[in-house]
Amino acid sequence: MTEPVVLPAFPAPMRWLHEPVAYEVTGKDALSITAGPKTDLFCDPGGPDRFDSAPALVGRLDGDFTLSARVRLDLLSTYDAGVLLLYADPGHWAKLCLELSPQGRPTIVTVVNRGVSDDCNAFDVDGGDVRLRLSRLGSAYAFHVAAGSDFWRLIRYFALDGDPEIGFHAQSPTGEGCTVRFEDIRHSAERLTDLRGGA
Structure with a gap:
């Protein structure tokens, strides 16, 4: 799996971090x-x-963009997650997750790592129709979630040092593994017009 991976919905060659x-x-x-x-x-x-x-498939996108996907997985063990990822280097990365909480609930979680990780739980979802979106706006990034509707809810707006690659990540920290399905993957090179209004 050392050859570049071609994902037609993603407009650049992709590679595995792990x-x-x-x-x-x-x-x-x-x-x-x-x-x-x-x-x-x-x-x-x-x-x-x-x-x-954890395995992550990433590629480099220039300029402003949005990348979104419907995320589905069988949440079997605590912290099993499907993730949209920004990854500059081992000390600088950020992830937007659909993750199984210790309470057994599918939960939207974000982590921004600047040397060490923060860890922020946003809200529970039913897990049936959850779309995650990652956007770049100049030197800043935004995480949005649409759960059961077409309204994109802003979860996090932040900066990250370095020149991160962008992609898809699966994890199973406490379990025996998991399979994440990213569906309806969409990329746009247009800048978001309404960061906080659900556009």
């Missing part, structure tokens, strides 16, 4: 990634633990 157990590109706009057991991307802000083992 290779998955398996993956499949289906049609123009769908991708599945299977993460192995005990795979994660996290740097504990209160301790020495550093994890950078």
Whole structure:
């Protein structure tokens, strides 16, 4: 799996940061990634633990853009997640996750890593129809979620050092692995016109 991966909905060659157990590109706009057991991307802000083992497929996009996908997975173990990812280097990255909480609920979670990770839970979702969106606006980035409707809810607006690649990530930190399905993947090179209004 060292050859570049072609995903028709993503307008650039893609590469694996860490290779998955398996993956499949289906049609123009769908991708599945299977993460192995005990795979994660996290740097504990209160301790020495550093994890950078989960599979991630990334590519470089120039200029302003939006990248969105409907995310589906069987949430079996705590912190199993499907993720849209920004990755500059092991110390600088950010992720927008549909993740299983310790309470057993599908939850929207964001992490921005600047040397160490923060960890912010946004809200629970029913898990049936969840779309994640990552956008670049000049030197800033935005995470949005649409859950069960067409309204894009702003979750996070932030800056990140470096020149990150963008892509898709699966993790199973406490479990025996999981398969994430990214469907209806869409890319636009147009700048968002309404950051906070659901556009």
